[in-house]
Amino acid sequence: MVTKHEHSHEHTKDVILCCEDLVIGYDGKPMLPPVDFQVRRGTFLAVIGRNGSGKSTWFKTLLGLLPPVSGRVYRSSPHVKSAYVPQTSGIDALLPVRAGELVRWGRMSGWNFMWPFGARGDRRAVEQALDTAGALPIAHRPYRELSEGQKQRALLARVLATKADLVLLDEPTAAMDAVAERETMKRLADLAHEHGLAVVVVSHDLRVAAESADQLLFVDRETRSVVLGDADTVFCHPAFRRQYGDEYCPRHPPSGHPRGPTVG
Template sequence: MIRFENVTFFHAGAKRPVLREVELSVGEGELCLVTGRTGAGKSTLLGAVNGLVPRFTGGHLHGRVTVDGRDTAAFAPQEFAGLVGVVGQDPLAGFVTDTVEEELAYGMEQLALPPAVMRKRVEETLDLLGVAELRRRPLRTLSGGQQQRVAIGSVLTAHPKVLVLDEPTSALDPTAAEDVLAAIIRLVHDLGTTVLVAEHRVERVLQYADRLLHLDGEGRVHDGEPAAMIADSDIAPPVVRLARLAGWTPPPLSVRDARRRAASLRERLDGRTPPPPSTMDGEPKLAAKAVTVAYGKTVAVREVDLVLPAGQVTALMGRNGSGKSSLLWALQGSGKRHSGAVDVAGTDPAKVSAARARALVGLVPQTASDLLYLDTVDAECRQGDAESGVVQGTCRALLDDLAPGVPGDRHPRDLSEGQRLALVLAVQLGAAPGVVLLDEPTRGLDYQAKERFTAVVRRLAAEGRAVVVATHDVEFVAGAADRVVVMAEGEIVADGPTAEVVVASPAFAPQVAKILAPSPWLTVEQVAEALNP
């Protein structure tokens, strides 16, 4: 179905290729998981499948890419619309209509499908992805996860033979991610759809993959069976790293298989316990009382009370659309607040200037690049220092501390996800806020980048700040958070130490907790420390 023949790709002006002499053949009905570190070329590989690379990205592609016998060099990308469905990392950037129902129908309209067929497929897709109640909602009012499901649905309605997905579950809560993956797997098994999935949260997809394509960062693509490829890969989910620690060969790819082999490991851990959670009684940095956020008749946050102590990392979790982002914006002062009060050092951030609010509460939104608008990294740093009223060089020093080696003359949108996140965080931290709010900060980060980011978050807390991370990334929460607050329909439904909250929840429990339940182990690092004190 898909063939790469000696494919090499250079970005314009680049001396090193992103893809180097790639030879690849993907058959009909295969689900291939594409892995690799941030910036390794995964999105470039996916973009070459329908000719978006190099027609829209620029650069030079050597070799030949064919899909179902069609050469991508001989046909424009729009000629592949009915054959290849593509969902990029940023769903909102790909929307062309105003509402959910219109977006699901748009692709079929361009393919001139009969109205009766279109109506039937729209209804099927709404049910398949669990977004039927959103059909008339404006796309820009949806949460990031809801937008991601609509983006996937908009390409599924055309019934393409090939589906190319770039981080399709990055903004989805665990349950929604399982639902979307179940729908994709159904297409593979029942319709013979060929699927290429690039995903940093490998733990979500690995067990379903027929093949694994790993980009080594030098431009080469390594291809093989998932169990064999992942055994010594530097991109390994917790279940595989736990298998290495326990000496299980070949490594299990799912929690179910790992639990079957975990009896001896549980015996070795018998009598040992994870480190106790940090205390939750530090000096309050932020106190919110009865905060309510409403958009018309829709209540996004309902009378929420929340106290954030100094020195604590709080994970804010909940299904897509539960009100997490609305709460963060309300706490920062820039977002809409229907009623309630927020106190930060005796001041309500909503009642002071934007500059003063930034000095009280720093917020990094879901799409960090929304805060970047200048042409170079150095220009962003200088502007950040000016807006924060601090000595020039403060932001650059913070950036070098968070992500050393970022070129000052580089355009911010040419940075990797991790570097962009570090730049925005440095800009926000320049004002030295006592409260730091981060909305889905681990999207686009590989495991190694997340480890470094975890260290950054822990250090911010050690400096006496209160840190809140709104996230669906349960593995990140297991390693970084002291406390978990769970929201549902705008209300807080659970609040407590990380181990107590996530272990009690099948949806939010990390892989290690599921494998070693009922013991409250959360991370591979905790287990390793217990076995080798």
């Protein structure tokens, strides 16, 4: 089954990232059908699917780490700034650093040997980013000693310090407990809505993603499906229900037999 979505928006000035007939895969072999969609300022998109469904490949293609099999990914403007936040485990191997110093790295473009601590504007930007991300109380603590939720707040502060327009996060709540996971996803939604960022997250928790994200992008290599929409649209789609059953769909039939609408 191939599901393709095309979305047009009145306010094209808000579009940051565009996927045009995008087909992902390896060595010229497609994993999923072509998809068209746009990521806009002030929106929070969560990418979901089972292990091996194509989430990581799709994400790496967005980041430019993998070339598309066909189609293209492009920024709406050469001035769009993007930032990538890996899983917190990817930072632990770095040299010992305090949370505030990690955030300052986001302002390294203004660093030079004549003024190693950055300009006054940089220091203000770092402090503001720490405060907005809820990381100001942990600024002087070693990053390695922070909890997973605190580490994620420090990484989010670093993103804010870069003044990025587009933020891509790879399973930011991995290894977090349920409370920290919900708090982090809510904070990401707030950052998108209140600061006009475009936030794209690969998520493993379906319910938490549905609670916080404006849209879900479900990818499924097995059924060759790509489904984009709100939680009800995605969770009631036959391809999603084939993988996860009916428990997530609020309008599934009592008999449990698939009867959801086909999108696209």
